[in-house]
Amino acid sequence: MPAPTTIEEILKDLRAGCPCERHSYCPSGVLLRNFSPRVIEQHKCIEIFKWIESRAQKREVGWDEAYMLWADRGYAKTFAEIYMDGMKHKELFERTTGIKLEENRS
Numbered sequence: 001m002p003a004p005t006t007i008e009e010i011l012k013d014l015r016a017g018c019p020c021e022r023h024s025y026c027p028s029g030v031l032l033r034n035f036s037p038r039v040i041e042q043h044k045c046i047e048i049f050k051w052i053e054s055r056a057q058k059r060e061v062g063w064d065e066a067y068m069l070w071a072d073r074g075y076a077k078t079f080a081e082i083y084m085d086g087m088k089h090k091e092l093f094e095r096t097t098g099i100k101l102e103e104n105r106s
């Protein structure tokens, strides 16, 4: 039998072997939620946002603050509305924030 090749496959395999029903708090369920493609892609978008915001404010914006600003500006809501499996972070970031990445990479 071939070994699982992606994180998602491994996590689904863990969950399949789990004796609980809803996976609300078990490690398999928590891992599956925390490492889903959607969560990972949004985390990357927030990393880019953190970098841009730090440059704009001429100081280091921390992760907690970046997550709060991301939500306060409505980006978390917009991200949830536009996200579809298979979309990559660059498109997600630009469509969520309206910020074109090339303009911020000079």
Ligand SMILES: [Zn+2]
Residues within 6 Å of the ligand: 015, 018, 019, 020, 021, 022, 023, 024, 026, 027, 028, 029
């Ligand atoms: Zn479980």
